[in-house]
């Protein structure tokens with residue numbers, strides 16, 4: 548299996564505040580890898596660092612066998628590492644179609660925009676029905692589809708999703724996770740952060756549990772799903788899982 552992303556001994560944070568202490572993990576081509584952990588554990592910080600949005604303090608990241616270009620997000624998108632941020636970050640007064648086309652405006656993806664748009668609409672038929680609707684008037688689930696679709700338009704090798712299911716009803720979450728599996732089946736590797744731990748462990752190949760800025764546990768998703776420490780912390784009554 549080809550290693551797509553490798554993170555070694557990563558330290559990162561904000562100013563003098565260190566969030567990630569010593570983080571090491573990897574993602575192989577064709578996998579769905581989940582990062583889970585409690586609020587404030589450092590999951591989003593980790594994704595920001597990988598996406599080049601904040602600099603690392605030490606440690607190494609390599610993507611597709613090349614050294615990480617640092618805090619240069621556009622260079623990472625061009626190399627095929629595309630992020631869908633926490634909270635979707637759509638422009639409310641832009642239409643669905645314009646938002647998707649902007650996602651495909653990068654130098655590598657631009658010539659293939661028509662083809663990519665067709666692919667996104669076949670994955671999310673609902674978006675084609677709503678192509679001229681303003682993003683600010685879409686439901687939460689539809690907005691998440693647009694955010695993922697915009698990421699796919701940039702032709703990712705690795706699609707990074709930060710809490711795609713946040714605020715969505717359980718039936719919509721189920722559909723969303725099926726779509727994430729379809730995206731992987733179309734050849735896009737997926738790294739995602741999720742608080743719906745039980746559900747994400749059903750679709751992920753492997754997972755890492757992050758606590759206090761480091762990896763606490765890791766392994767095959769199906770093994771972690773039956774690990775007592777994961778069950779106690781994230782499943783069932785009084786656990787951290789929201790649905």
Ligand SMILES: Nc1ncnc2c1ncn2[C@@H]1O[C@H](COP(=O)(O)OP(=O)(O)OP(=O)(O)O)[C@@H](O)[C@H]1O
Pocket residue numbers: 561564566584585586587588589590591592593
């Ligand atoms: N821009 C920032 N400036 C300073 N501190 C920050 C900033 N963003 C996050 N932090 C802090 O870094 C720590 C980790 O935050 P992070 O957003 O990575 O957590 P998380 O695991 O994604 O949590 P959640 O599950 O709530 O999204 C928190 O203590 C948070 O307050």
Ligand SMILES: [Mg+2]
Pocket residue numbers: 590591592633709
């Ligand atoms: Mg977060």
